[in-house]
Amino acid sequence: MNEVVSQEAFVKIGIIGAGHIGGNVARQAVRAGHEVVVSFSRDPETLRAFAAELGGQAVAGTPREAVTGAELTVLSVPWSIVDIALEQAGSLDGTLMVDTTNHFGPGPGPVAGQTSAAFNAARMPGARYTKSFNTLTAGFQAQVVDRPVEDRVVQWICGDDPSAKELLAAFIDSLGYLPIDLGGLADCAVMESPRRPGSVYGEEYRRADAEAVVAAVRAGQPIPPTPSYS
Known part of the structure; x- marks a missing residue:
């Protein structure tokens, strides 16, 4: 089984960048009963208004x-300002970071043969780095969250941190999605932008087809053709 779900209870979820993807994660987290801190906006009043709209235990910060006291923190900012957001976050020692970014736009990037995930993990020393929520649009993620199991x-x-991935999987499950562990940082290429043949980026997957992808990646083989669902 590649789905790893624990019953860990989450008390506080941090969101750095409450735009499309980060905003949807925040919305679904509040809906699932988590405490949420949304942060990083050029307009603090807009951020406070968004927290008020979310209701529940959502606050702006x-x-x-x-980062402080959060079970996990979601980083969801444009690639070009990742370093600015991380500088404002301060020390990430021991922090479970969930990176949703994709390598679009200006800014430093990975070298040949390096995944964007591996590059960003190196920018977060001390963090328990994970990558997720980056393959589907925010609109689609919001649309499908209520589906039957x-x-x-x-x-x-x-x-590369198995226990961090277990905690993230429990969080994803609590929101109403299916968490599937693709592997380590070196295996992330198939889930990274851009949308292209031989990748899962931009495509919907469900359990059986996702498990076939994981099997192919672990065997060093091309992944199966993109599935289509009625």
């Missing part, structure tokens, strides 16, 4: 506050 849509996970 700083990136440092989104048997039809749940996959949120891929990669990272």
Whole structure:
């Protein structure tokens, strides 16, 4: 089984960047009963208004506050300002970071043969780095969150910290998605942008087809053709 779900209870979820993807994660986290701190906006009043709209136990704060005491913190900012967001977050020692970013736009990037995930993990020394929520649009993620268990849509996970991935999987499950562990940072290429043949980026997956992808990646083989669902 590649789905790893624990029953860990989450008390506080940090969000750095409450735009499309980060905003949807925040919305679904509040809906699932988690405490949420949204942060990192050029307009603090807009951030406070968004927290008020979310209701529940949602508050606006700083990136440092989104990290401090959080069970996990979601980084969801444009690639070009990742370093600015991380600088404002401060020390990430022991922090479970969930990176949703994709390598679009200006800014430093991975070298040949290096995944974007591996590059970003190196920018977060001391963090328990994971990658997820980056393959589907925010609109689609919001649209499919209420599906029955048997039809749940996959949120891929990669990272080199098994226990961090277990905690992230429990969080993803609590939101209403299907967590599937793709592997380590070196295996992330198939879930990274851009949308292209031989990748899962931009595509919907459900359990059986996702498990076939994991098997192919672990065998060093091309992944199966993109599935289509009625």
